Amino acid sequence: METSQDGDYWDVVIIGTGLIECIVASGLSMRGYSVLVLEPNTSYGGLNNTLKLPTVHNWISNNPEHSESLFEISSFFEKECDLQLYSSLTEAESQSLKNIYVDLMPKVLFCRGQLVEMILSCNISSYLEFQGINDIYFAEIKDNETFRLTKIPFSKKEVFSSSDLNLVEKRQVMRLYSRIRDILEVSKIEEKIDLDLVSDPFRSPALIVNCQNSSKKINETNNAQTHRSLSFSGNIRNACIPEITSFSDFQDFWKINDRVLNLVKYNVIFSNSHQNNHFEWEKNFTRYFNLLLSSLNQHGCVGTPFLYPNYGTCDLPQSFSRLAAVKGSLQRLGTAISTIQKPDEKEKLWKVHIYSSNSKEVIKCKSILGSLANLSKFLKNSVNNLIENKVLCYFMILNRPLIKPENSQSTKNLCLTSIKIGEDQFENNVAYILQCDYSTGCCPPGYYIVYINKVMGKEETTFQARSLVQNGINSLLSGKTNNETKVLYKASYIYIQRVENPQQLEDGLILLPDPSVNNNSFLLLDEDVDKSLLALDKSIKFLDPQHRDYVTFKNFSNSEKDQKEENSKIRDSNNQYFIKKLQNILD
Template identity: 25%
Template sequence: MDENYDVIVLGTGLTECVLSGILSVEGKKVLHIDRQDFYGGESASLNLSQLYKKFKPSAQKPEFLKGRDRDWCVDLIPKFLMSNGELTNILVHTDVTRYIEFKQIGGSYVYRSGRIAKVPANEMEAVRSSLMGIFEKRRMKRFLEFIAKYDEDDTTTHQGFNLDKNTMEEIYAYFGLESGTKDFIGHAMALWSTDNYLNEVARPTYERIMLYVQSVSRYGKSPYIYPLYGLGELPQGFARLSAIYGGTYMLDTPIDEILYDDDGKFSGVVTKEGKAKAPIVIADPTYFPERVKKIGSKVIRAMCILDHPITGTNDLDSVQIIIPQNQVGRKHDIYIAVLSDVHCVVPKGYYLAIVSTIIETETPHVELEPAFKLLGERLDTLMGIAELYEPQTDGTDSNIFISKSYDASSHFETTTDDIKDIYFRVTGKPLVLQKRPTIEEEQALNGL
């Protein structure tokens, strides 16, 4: 296999596969290798046998769980896509949506004073919401109208604020919002996982609320969509895209040696297939453990198998529930993603609830108790703890570009930030998505 490539990509996590797909479309010759025999790396979806082998190796998968192995597709990293978010834009612009079918998530809920309530999706829902008293509803409505009408070029819509100077706390104070309302705006709409944002400038929060509102208005029920058969479909979709444009994939291929040139820059890899050379490598943190650092936080994730929908959600087939840290005396939010057979991830009659948060104590499973209470009776629970890593350098000195670990957040916006960041470091230009012709349009153009 002694060959030359433009880029070698190690690991088939979502970040790596998106970059591999985009670079292949741009005409780069890409070799993509994974030591595992399945796609997805840390962001794979596992069948029932794989799941129990990973989380309860000493136990057999339980007899009482019905359905075939492949009827189960359980995400290792549970996240939803914002229907107007960056990852959705990348999927549309690269035409990967042709390989993947999406379903909307039924509702977005927030935990408040011991119970859950639907996050208002618009001003009308805010007025009907059980989260607020009548006067607070008016204040919230005024706040949402301010956000909706804010126009950069029209100072009459700014109400005296500068989003790049004023903090979010100052804007909340101006509208007189209660702490519980601030909680659900900041954590269930802007999707911040801590309260640090309160004392930072307001623009990022404004942009996040706009993303939430626009994502909701796209389909109506919630801002989230999710691929049928699990998130493992996403890396595979980008892998197909890469293959169409000449990318080469090798699964089940461990790396025997990393090659460097005289300047200490990356120059290739050696595998059982031989030597492959390239001036650049993109990899997940597991391939270069000596070049990454722990960011000091760990994520705990619990996969809970249920036989009933979540109480208080009108028996919806899927929901996102956010427990803001303030509500349970924590520093980080707890996220719950609930899916069912309509998403083709469990057999009929089952529900999958995946709980995740950043660990804060020596007894992480106890930290998930508020979530477990909301879920009710569980048939089984599988828990895993993941250390979070990030690269020590930006990679330009060695041409080794390493992705970050997937965080505890419930959506992909931080992952797409990392994708855009790596793309910029690799190519020296920002990622600008051009709408590509579909394969049919290309074939028509070429007279096929």
């Protein structure tokens, strides 16, 4: 029997616990609104979830062995796994694979990207732990069999000590880096201040002790090199914008060969565009190069601009979910929606019929927010401005690293690699590989998770995308000097982004955007943060029509004058709500 109590009223009901949903929930909670977050699954994260491999296998194979491990999400399609591999595992391998945690959509962050800055400004870094991805590679496949691995240099020292570049290429890279740096917003880059390693919120005490001494010496050298600017004509900044309209123009202007262009194109600005496609200086280059330069040598991560969240990407939405809970919101896992009733003229409140394993209730609220995947079955009218950006998400479990230079003595095998798997005349001819080892906390020692993401072309079929990726993997495996590398598990699925920007469908019903598909689908770029803020702004303006200020990255965590008082009232109300629920259960 459904019940509706006086305490079951909220300003906002948010469906889902993905990163965008949790950022919006925390933003509303910090501004004093009462927020109820409903998650149909029994774990946080939504599209950004991290799950045990057996749970992922049950989900992909559509043949769950344990009903309590069921997990479903409707933004993934055409799931496929190798059942023969899974059934042929030894008992020891099967036991080890139970301790592997897989990201549904693995993400890499820029050290000074908006998400990291937001985590710091909201003071929730204690909920997270990151580590730097020190090895960034570009893999070239030759003759469909052999491949060449090039480590991307991010400092003058790395350029000249590189054994992967010849002397001419080293000069080209140095000229490109130093002169472009003078064109860009140098003042912004110079102002960046490295966080003190000892007090760095992204480092555990163990990591600090291990890398403190070595990092200090390297940082002194790198900082001296970074702050040494080279003279270059100031007029070049204005001149290059109209002159460079394609990557071919870019290559001619900077006088770089094809190999150096590929390094920059695929690992610095992450573009899949064809050589002769229109090139926008600000959109295609300035933004990423500025972000890369400002992210180098940050948070104790020497020589890399990238971070990976230890223990999986699920901690990203969970950190904002905890922030929202501290500020007064309530999260209910394992709770789904059966029907949604439109507001009547008298109450002007939405009625949301929800159910969990042991109860049914009716919740009243002013506004409902959710993604298309969570709201589609309740919408009577079609949604406008839908898109269809596809990503092939492929992952493997190996007993040895897939990406590792032959002469490498490093025991750490966390790396990000771009691999060219298509012809130059086609777009989207690059896939990105993220290799995780035991240092990430996602797998036991001796096992490796290899994620391969490929943004699909508009006309590209799933079969074509899978074939290209599999051929690339076969080339990498065939390049191994021994035959001991074993693929223990592999699976894939298609992610489809349909909603690009938040939309207000009806009064109080707001459609949230899907996670962005960019040139590199691994990178959690600023678009997701921007769209979260836009959705938050739409929600606040509906709840308070007198609100005129726009929500921005800078004022996201700023409190209102009466915020503390409002949060206290909301927490008291939530406590009463919990007490009522407990009394109902006990009675």
